[in-house]
Amino acid sequence: EAGVTQSPTHLIKTRGQQATLRCSPISGHTSVYWYQQALGLGLQFLLWYDEGEERNRGNFPPRFSGRQFPNYSSELNVNALELEDSALYLCASTPLGLTTDTQYFGPGTRLTVL
Amino acid sequence: DQQVKQNSPSLSVQEGRISILNCDYTNSMFDYFLWYKKYPAEGPTFLISISSIKDKNEDGRFTVFLNKSAKHLSLHIVPSQPGDSAVYFCAPSARRSNYQLIWGAGTKLIIKP
Secondary structure (H helix, E strand, O other): OOOOEEEOOEEEEOOOOOEEEEEEOOOOEEEEEEEEEOOOOOOEEEEEEEOOEEEEEOOOOOOEEEEEOOOOOEEEEEOOOOHHHOEEEEEEEEEOOOOOOOOEEOOOEEEEEO | OOOEEOOOOEEEEEOOOOEEEEEEEOOOOOOEEEEEEEOOOOOOEEEEEEEOOOOEEEEOOEEEEEEOOOOEEEEEEOOOOHHHOEEEEEEEEOOOOOOOEOOOOOEEEEEEO
16 A cells, blocks of 8 residues: 655755645545654644645644645645745645544655755 | 653664653643654654553553653653664644644654664
């Protein structure tokens, strides 16, 4: 069974540009979570999508946005990139249902803003 | 406001000995606690969890202890093996509120041969 996949692996942008990161959950999983891990810090919760809807949002500015498609894959968009947006962006998925907290993670996208 | 603290950024342990990783939290609403393990260039993987109704959960070489009154949990790995070298994250959640996990900063465990 394929795990969570993310693309691209690495992304280099300049300040002010936009970045789009993609995530495909495990087959059968309907919830997708996005996290940011800046260097030396823990995972900071960004967004949670379930069944195409945004269910919860972390403490990030509105230029961080995303969406979930009918096939449950997801996109994270970061507009007006700033240097401090440089981080590892992780996507995780969970099965349908709210009884599990175990999240399955992809390998991440390393975003570098120059 | 750091709700979850892993005060040791790194820990070095001899192979075969016990590794003890600690995690402190402040939010009394947390009722479910997970530990994840992360290797470089990979996403975190679930390791072990404990519910607030228990004070100990064991899975092979891994045991998690929960002290609710002290708002403290610890992960014990015994015996430690080279493959245990990784970053370990403590991630509590409050199941009554959107199941959002709150992550600690992680502890890098290094197992010395």
